[in-house]
Amino acid sequence: MRQPTTVGDDDLAPDGAEAGDPAVIPEARGTGRRLRGAVAYHLGTAIVSGDHAPGDVLMSEADGSVALNVSRGVYREAIRTLVAKGLVASRPRTGTVVQPRHRWNLLDPDVLTWTFSGQPDMAVVRSLFELRVMVEPWAASMAAERRTRADIKAMRTALAAMARHGLDHVAGQAADCAFHDAILRATGNDYLAVLTTSIGTAVTMTTQFKQRSRALPRDPIPEHRRVLDAIVAGDGVAAAAAMHVLVDKALEDTRQAME
Structure with missing residues (x-):
């Protein structure tokens, strides 16, 4: 399972931001929905590309927020986005698990976009x-x-x-x-x-x-x-x-x- 990298300006590109220094702290360049979208894009593209296979467990809210340099609330909302699209399921004591492909909402516009990002x-x-x-x-x-x-x-x-x-x-x-x-x-x-x-x-x-x-x-x-x-x-x-x-x-x- 690939470990997430820091979310930088490149990850915000789908919302129209220009690519820049990936070391820039996201909070300094965007907030709220923009950041949630960036984290969802980052994780979603990793899932649809196969970097995270079905059955893989994603980082916990605490670890994921640190790894991606975002707040726990932003990471939590991004995971909820992936859950709504069928890419992952959150299970007690297990964590956030990547779902089999047949459970994905493949016609969701975001999922289609993530599919063709790679x-x-x-x-x-x-x-x-x-x-x-x-x-x-x-x-x-x-x-x-x-x-x-x-x-x-x-x-x-x-x-x-x-x-x-x-x-x-x-x-x-x-x-x-x-x-x-x-x-x-x-x-x-x-x-x-x-x-x-x-x-x-x-x-x-x-x-x-x-x-x-x-x-x-x-x-x-x-x-x-x-x-x-x-x-x-x-x-x-x-x-x-x-x-x-x-x-x-x-x-x-x-x-x-x-x-």
């Missing part, structure tokens, strides 16, 4: 895209039948922003997320709409992951435009087929990035 296992990536290919083509087909003018406007606005900013820019990535969100919402199915945050996070994180070591291998805008055109035309079969191609190509891009 080098995710290809089996995990494949499973995520298998879920997307089961959900999104069917959602595109339903959206083609049920979309409203407002839905179409939201998709067009998102696609225009993607083309304007590009997916190498945070604004373009946000627009990509909004495009997929708009399709799920256009289904009129509340249960599918619940997946918007999870699917959107998956789209954003895989896009960022693909660009770590090189530029995107291709322009994905044409695939998105074909999906939109089919939805606007009310052609559910074409919309589903276009979305299937979009997700398949995204998986291939991710696989190449991992290689």
